[in-house]
Amino acid sequence: MAKVAEAQRANSNQSPVNANTPILSNLSMDGKAWFIHPVAMIDYFNENSPEIIFPLKTKPINNFDMRFGKNFNWTKNNNQTMFGWNRSGGKRKHAGRDLYTEPETEIVAICDGVVLDVSPFYCKTHQITIKHKTNSGRQFIIRYGEVDKKSIKVEVGDVLKQGTVLAKTGLLLEELEPGEKSNYTQIIKVNGIEQKFKPVLVINGKIIYMLHLEYYSGANGLDLKKPLTNRSNLPYQRRADLIDPLELLKEGYQSTFGIEL
């Protein structure tokens, strides 16, 4: 520090090249100009970026510390948001983790990857499937489900960097019955015609937007030659390499929010 201060004093008598620029950012301690090689900086940032980040820029609202409390806590294995919770009265099981959010929250790529598929998912929402590879070489497939169709920013074949915004969280919608009125009516166009819908999931008067995240280890291929949804493979009706994304999400949560779960 003494040398830095000395260098600053030595330079303080000279008129600066750019009066708006702090002197220390122009010169090193020996008075020579700094030079930052762009490729070296990319490598620097790659080496220092986290393996995994959280798929949302903000914390889910069904966090342990938020309004939905323990009933919908995505980190726990005791509620409908968890991997393996019953669906259709137990005929099948939940194939991912559900992260509830405020309306249209941005979803980001958890690490670098290539988009394998963008297609309809359920109840007017879409899904984006990405083959990921981390800095250390871990490879797997993530299906980002129940995303808002109109907000999708990526296409099949796109090569993505970690943190790229993919889309916004979506809203599951179902048709209004004839004559039915809803406090939460949503009007969207289907085949060019405006139709009235209502949200499938409303909890305590709050419309639930969400990201449904599925994790495939890649043991059945890092491509979609074998489709991710497989009705005959009970109870998840998914490909055999489906696994619980909880640990991956916790890793990302710590990187993004600095909190260990």
Added chain:
Amino acid sequence: MKKFLFKSLLIILLPYFVYASDGDSGKKTYYSLKKELLRGKAEEREKILNLVGDFATNNRQILILASCKFKPFVGNQEDINNQLNKIDFLENYGEYLSQNNLSFNEISRLYFLDKSSLSNECNEFNKLPIIQIKNNLAIPIRKQLIFFQRLPKQDEKNINNYNNNVKCLKYQQVDMETTHTCYYKNMTILDVYNAMYYNSSYVFRKKIKAGENFSAFYEDYGVDVEYKWSGKNKLEITQYFQGGVTYYTFIYQNDKTKLIKVHSPD
């Protein structure tokens, strides 16, 4: 005593029937887009579909197409001809009429966009005539003449009954699943199904016959569908989407059809 029992029954039943149709007795007529006549590449056909929609409704001379409102043009045959001459109709679109066994003389009415519909999305139709020709509507748009065909009378009756003869119970939500139960008076299973067939949201793409099981995969939605009959009075339709399952159960009993619809997201 009878009066008391009747009143008590009403009080018990009232909370269960939460909504019913508003009883609009107006007889609407309906038109379906003739997709098979669209020209151009798949992308262009998709654009046209998104622009004009696949379904139009006419209610007391107000035409609703692509969620825009159109009113009849007031004038005699000469006035109609003058309007069509403005877009060189015969020269530009005459071949479309002859290919569909229609003639210029069969044009009976024009509709134009109502000023109240001048939103950005409806602007594309501004000053564009919608042409009534026999049982068709024809729209000259994007260098094509697009046709809508009026539905068969039985299908129109089904849609009107579907909207007017319905009573629904309050929907139920358990965990992620929602269940809706509605009763359609004086309608068979096929009547209700055929009314829903024209709403593309339901993904009911096949015209069906009672008792015939059926299954298919619709690639654009990534959905497997299964139709299973139990006798002729019960039909179960299951739609396996990539991210959830929708179940429809139709039961015909006592001159009405009960429809139970369950949405079960992943």
